[in-house]
Amino acid sequence: MSAASTAKRRAGDALDIVALERGGHASYSACGIPYWVAGDVGDVDDLVARTPAQHAENGIDLRLGHEVTAIDLDRGEVEVADGGSGSGYRIGFDRLMIATGAVPIRPDLPGVDAQGIFGVQTLDDGAQVIETLASRKPRRAVVVGGGYIGVEMAEAMVRRGLEVVVVDQAAEPMTTLDPDMGRLVHASMEQMGIDVRSSTPVEGFDAGPDGWVRSVVAGGAEIATDVVVLGIGVRPNVELADAGGLPVGDAGGLQVDLRMGVKGHPNIWAGGDCVETFNLVSQRWVHVPLGTHANKHGRVAGTNIAGGYATFPGVVGTAMTKVCDLEIARTGLRESDARVAGFEFESVTIESRTRAGYFPQSRPMTVKMLAERGTGRLLGAQIVGREGSAKRIDVCAVALWNRMTVADLMDVDLGYAPPFSPVWDPVLVAARAAVSALQG
Amino acid sequence: MSAASTAKRRAGDALDIVALERGGHASYSACGIPYWVAGDVGDVDDLVARTPAQHAENGIDLRLGHEVTAIDLDRGEVEVADGGSGSGYRIGFDRLMIATGAVPIRPDLPGVDAQGIFGVQTLDDGAQVIETLASRKPRRAVVVGGGYIGVEMAEAMVRRGLEVVVVDQAAEPMTTLDPDMGRLVHASMEQMGIDVRSSTPVEGFDAGPDGWVRSVVAGGAEIATDVVVLGIGVRPNVELADAGGLPVGDAGGLQVDLRMGVKGHPNIWAGGDCVETFNLVSQRWVHVPLGTHANKHGRVAGTNIAGGYATFPGVVGTAMTKVCDLEIARTGLRESDARVAGFEFESVTIESRTRAGYFPQSRPMTVKMLAERGTGRLLGAQIVGREGSAKRIDVCAVALWNRMTVADLMDVDLGYAPPFSPVWDPVLVAARAAVSALQG
Structure with missing residues (x-):
């Protein structure tokens, strides 16, 4: 819808835009669902950036419940199934934008289809979880997966008063961090009363006579529960595009160029969680499902579709989340990424404070930083x-974008005042430590 | 003390370090004084980063109450008055570090020497204000000056329950911002119950029979008050260095090179609020009294004094403060600075939110951005x-450091998650608006 809105705004009546969405909602913030479940967001409508009526007003023919079932590149048509009427139709296009997003990974495990096992991908998923919390008043929850969705849903469940177990096959939660930083997340989650079981693959789910899940089998143990949330991750939803003959890359997403055009197909565009993105630090194509990228992709694609010029130059891998009052952020490369990319590097970790030490809201924070040997170039931070x-x-992130060295970063004139930072901002302290490490 | 500590840490016994301080305290955070007065910081000791005992333990001969009264470059000596004994002595040096700081500007106005009129520069100043609040229980305060110290002390007085009038000769408070942004600060301060009188120069002070200030005469009106805080600004304290024959620049501070060496004097070093600093955007020498710069200057000078190599490359003009829950920040050039420097530029102002709009702690924020015509280079932000x-x-600040264009800044992969940012970070929204403005 970001592409549609941008294109319509630029081209006006020169473009007829039809938007086909198989679900019942459009233009909503999927990233907001955990906060809706947690109770931060009162009304589901708050998660909707633009209503179907607003899109209609803007001249976009948005069709909810209409699923594209095939892309016919030769004829320049898509095949559509209208979920409401049950009938199908074909519709021609001059330009096609593919924004099929990602689908949650649902493990092929015994019992996974029991009732009470929820994903958190769509507004309907969120509504089901909220409805379950209200109607069944569960006491215990198991969250499967310790990534972004996993830790966010663990927070949501804790704040709803449930006893929460997070079951994660990785050695530490938040594998987008290095394990030593993930260990800090693990320890903090335990302090919040969340039972985090790492290195514990799920083996299956057991349901009661009513068909509702009653336990998770993981790491050889049975964990009794009243509800299960799956937060295992997502993969690009490219079946349709793949079947239509469009190029899919090694990271599993559609291959696009700088202008969000699908490679080799001048009139086909794509963006959001279904495409691959270029990581400017590793110089590899990666899959980074994230609302902010999706929104920017849409704006770039929409501009180009309307005959303008815009590019999406890539990412440096910035992402963040929180679990209750624990904040987690990363950008650039982890140690494992840096090794795969062939970098030799030093890595440092420092402890500092969010504000001047004497300031009452001063809180501890840990910064890890990676810098390339020889050049001193910043490679990543957590x-x-x-x-x-x-x-x-x-x-x-801005430092990575500019290929700064840690020696240069160490000197940057960052904002200082006691309510906002120690005299040396923690990022500068980390950069200084990295400089020392590089000097041996 | 930052220079002394750094040099001692590097050089150990190879350097004998004597530190001469005319006051009764060293190594304290002057920036913390308003928060001490406000009640955020309970104990004055919390503002002291290192005690005299700790300095002694580290091998630094710190002499409190010892004032340097002259610098004799020819002999390589300083003249010292020992406030305690009343006697004087001379002490020789191989290397001299000058860190005389800044002195508050005290207007030469009728009645300015009345009791109850305080500066906020030293711990003793802070202690006097706090003592006055306790002993005299004042009901009303006038703060003279609407800059950093002025607005911070206005907050402190409001939080102490006083009725506060800020009297400021400038058209809007916070002249380190453009007036249109200062106007937002003005309006917010009024909403907090602070009576802000702009374009109102102070003409004098009136004391009661007991010698205590009872009113401020400003803009032709008499403002009754129980206490006055002066926050008019500071100037580099260079009398001593100037008298000793050291070079003082147009901005009033000591002239130093990249290594914090005083220009033309290989064995003399200086740093902190008494020196001038190079602004990398305007390419002019400026006076920026700020604790974070002072601390970095000390580290650079100390490294070099100990025979190492370190540089302070300059600043981009980043500074921030808050008044109650209103946050204020700036970096780079204001419109007036940009004009003086000869830039042609576009300037944009956008309204956004601190977090996703649906997130409960989402708050409004305004970003102003200046970009050079032609190149599109970022020049400043507020x-x-x-x-x-x-x-x-x-x-x-990092973007300015790297001479980024607003078009490049617009694309940077900044962190996103609903508790931290809208899908488009407000800084990116401003950069995007600047790009549009440049395109006409």
Whole structure:
């Protein structure tokens, strides 16, 4: 819808835009669902950026419940199934934008189809969880997966008063961090009363006579529960595009160029969680499902579709989340990524504070930083800390964007005042430590 | 003390370090004084980063109450008055570090020497204000000056329950911002119950029969008050250095090179609020009294004094503060600075939110951005907003450091998650608006 809105705004009547969505909602913030479940967001309508009526007003023919079932590149048509009437039709296009998003990975395990096992991908998923919390008043929850969705849903369940077990096959939660930083997340979650079981693959689910899940079998143990949330991750939803003959890359997403055009197909565009994105640090194509990228992809694609010029130059891998008051952020490469990319590097970890030490809201934060040997170039950074920590990752993101060295970063004139930072901002302290490490 | 500590840590016994301080305290955070007065910081000792005992333990001969009264470059000696004994002595040096700081500007106005009129520069100043609040239980305060110290002391007095009038000769408070952004600060301060009188120069002070101030005469009116705080600004304290024959620049500070060496004097070093600093955007020498710079200057000078190599490359003009929950930040050039420097530029101002709009702690923030015509280079940014706004200026500071264009900044992969940012970070929204403005 971001592409549609941008294109319509630019081209006006020169473009007829039809938007086909198989679900019942459009233009909503999927990232907001955990906060809706947690109770931060009162009304589901708050998650909707633009209503179907607003899109209609803007001249976009948005058809909810209409699923594209095939893309016919030769004829320049798509095949549509209208979920309401049950009938199908074909519709021609001059330009096609593919924004099929990602689908949650649902493990092929015994009992996974029991009732009470929820994904958290769509507004309907969120509504089901909320309805279950209200009607069944569950006491215990198991969250499967310790990534972004996993830790966010663990917070949501804790704040709803449930006893929460997080079952995760990885050695530590938040594998988008290095394990030593993930360990900090693990310890903090335990302090919040969340039972985090790492290195514990799920083997199956057991349902009661009513068909509702009653336990999760994981790591040889049976964990009794009243509800299960799956947060295992997502994969690009490219079946349709793949079947239509469009190029899919090694990371599983559609291959696009700088302008979000599908490679080799001048009139086909794509964006959001179904495409691959270029990581400017590793110089590899990766799959980064994230609302902010999706929105920017849409704006770039929409501009180009309307005959303008815009590019999406890539990402440096910035992402963040929180679990209750623990903030987690990362950008650039982890140690494992840096090794795969062939970098030799030093890695440092420092402890600092979010504000001047004497300031009452001063909180601890840990910053890890990787820098290339020889050049001293910043390769990545990770932050785990309390309120006021996470958004500091942006400094490192801009530094990565500019291929800065840690020696140069160490000197940058960052904002200082006691309510906002120690005299040396924690990011600068980390950069200074990295400089020392590089000097041996 | 930062220079002394750094040099001692590097050089150990190879350097004998004597530190001469005329006051009764060293190594304290002057920036913390308003928060001490406000009640955020309970104990004055919390403002002291290192005690005299700790310095002694580290092998630094710190002499409190010892005032340097002259610098004799020819002999390589300083003249010292020992406030305690009343006697004087001379002490020789191989290397001299000058860190005389800044002195508050005290207007030469009738009645300015009345009791109850305080500066906020030293711990003793802070202690006097706190003692006055306790003993005299004042009901009303006038703060003279609407800059950093002025607005911070206005907050402190409001939080202490006083009725506060800020009297300021400038058209709007916070002249380190453009007036249109200062106007937002003005309006917010009024909403907090602070009576802000702009374009109102102070003409004098009137004391009661007991010698205590009872009113401020400003803009032709008499403002009754029980206590006055002066926050008019500071100037580099260079009398001593000037008299000793050391070079003082147009901005009033000591002239130093990249290594914090005083220009033309190989064995003399200087740093902190008494020196001039190079602004990398305007390419002019400026006076920026700020604790974070002072601390970095000390580290650079100390490294070099100990025979190492370190540089302070300059600043981009980042600074921030808050008044109650209003956050204020700036970096780079204001419109007036940009004009003086000869830039042609576009300037844009956008309204956004600190977090996703549906997130409960989402707060409004305003970002102003200046970009050079032709090149599109970012020239400066200003932020006024609620909790979560100010530290976003760091993104612009790193962008200025790297001479980024607003078109490049617009694309940077900044951190996103609903508790931390809208899908488009406000800084990116501003950059996007600047790109549009440049395109006409």
